Amino acid sequence: MNVLSESLLEHIRRTGNFVLATHINPDGDALGSLLSLADILAGMGKKVFRYLEEPVSPLYRFLPDSHLVRTDMDELAAFVREAGADVLCIALDCGDRKRLGRNADELLRIRPFLVIDHHKGNDGFGDLAWIDSRRSSTGEMVFDLATALGQKPSAKAAEALYAAIVTDTGSFHYESTSAHTFDVARQLVAAGVRPDQVSRNLYDNYSVARLQLLQMVLATLEVHCGGRIAVITVTRDILDRTGCALEDTENFINLPRSVTSVQVAVFLKEAGEGRISVSMRAKDACDVAEVAAQFGGGGHRNAAGFKAAATTLAEVRGRLLQELQRQLGC
Numbered sequence: 001m002n003v004l005s006e007s008l009l010e011h012i013r014r015t016g017n018f019v020l021a022t023h024i025n026p027d028g029d030a031l032g033s034l035l036s037l038a039d040i041l042a043g044m045g046k047k048v049f050r051y052l053e054e055p056v057s058p059l060y061r062f063l064p065d066s067h068l069v070r071t072d073m074d075e076l077a078a079f080v081r082e083a084g085a086d087v088l089c090i091a092l093d094c095g096d097r098k099r100l101g102r103n104a105d106e107l108l109r110i111r112p113f114l115v116i117d118h119h120k121g122n123d124g125f126g127d128l129a130w131i132d133s134r135r136s137s138t139g140e141m142v143f144d145l146a147t148a149l150g151q152k153p154s155a156k157a158a159e160a161l162y163a164a165i166v167t168d169t170g171s172f173h174y175e176s177t178s179a180h181t182f183d184v185a186r187q188l189v190a191a192g193v194r195p196d197q198v199s200r201n202l203y204d205n206y207s208v209a210r211l212q213l214l215q216m217v218l219a220t221l222e223v224h225c226g227g228r229i230a231v232i233t234v235t236r237d238i239l240d241r242t243g244c245a246l247e248d249t250e251n252f253i254n255l256p257r258s259v260t261s262v263q264v265a266v267f268l269k270e271a272g273e274g275r276i277s278v279s280m281r282a283k284d285a286c287d288v289a290e291v292a293a294q295f296g297g298g299g300h301r302n303a304a305g306f307k308a309a310a311t312t313l314a315e316v317r318g319r320l321l322q323e324l325q326r327q328l329g330c
């Protein structure tokens with residue numbers, strides 16, 4: 001369902017208890033959508049359980065109410081028990097059930113289960129869905145949901161929503177950035193959001209260790225196809241030597257992407273124990289969601305990724321380069 005139906009709104013209005021969840025390794029859109037919707041629902045007098053598999057990453061602790069996130073499954077079970085039949089579970093920004101993480105089965109047992117998402121290729125898991133792949137971000141959808149419910153986001157919710165939209169539009173750079181996206185952003189700024197502060201929190205809050213990590217990751221740069229494909233890599237060794245975690249590499253991929261000739265930027269990440277995680281960013285010449293799907297992943301036309309297990313960096317790199325070269329005809 002790519003429209004927000006009146007029956008869905010009615011369902012939300014008459015429900016008293018909500019469990020909100022999102023995808024694993026949540027980004028600004030995932031967390032911003034979850035925290036803002038929680039605030040909006042709480043403002044309507046509803047009880048909300050903000051579920052995450054892991055505590056909020058330090059990078060995102062500036063988001064209002066990030067300390068209210070819960071990770072304890074016993075606490076979740078108690079909340080659901082107390083709610084009885086009066087409960088709705090909402091997965092935000094989550095493209096498929098696997099991305100719900102290790103407790104996906106328990107979450108999906110909470111019925112009804114609603115999915116609000118903008119990922120292309122979302123298979124519409126759950127009982128109810130509002131999926132619109134033309135949207136820039138789930139944050140943009142949460143804003144429209146609030147409006148449809150007659151709720152004006154609080155200052156806290158507005159900040160989280162703005163961070164969500166800035167994250168997923170690459171600061172209003174990506175193709176999915178629409179006139180409506182700007183209209184939502186305008187209303188959030190009119191509500192008091194300070195774009196400079198959100199940008200500083202999102203992009204200017206790094207450590208020296210992360211800069212050294214960036215230095216080492218950029219040293220791995222390789223270009224192929226006459227400069228149309230750029231690949232950067234982070235290994236366990238680089239992470240160990242800099243004392244950084246995989247999450248510290250967020251946004252690194254934008255640097256190879258920013259090269260004029262580059263049509264596809266690839267970031268290969270060694271996640272440990274034979275697990276490789278791959279992010280891709282594309283300009284117009286290539287649909288990386290299609291490429292990612294061939295490796296069991298997904299995403300958007302311009303931003304997609306996949307994970308591979310029981311393999312090596314060299315193997316994934318070789319197979320992926322072959323496929324990208326085929327797509328680009330080089």
Ligand SMILES: [Mn+2]
Nearest residue numbers: 029093138168
């Ligand atoms: Mn998103």
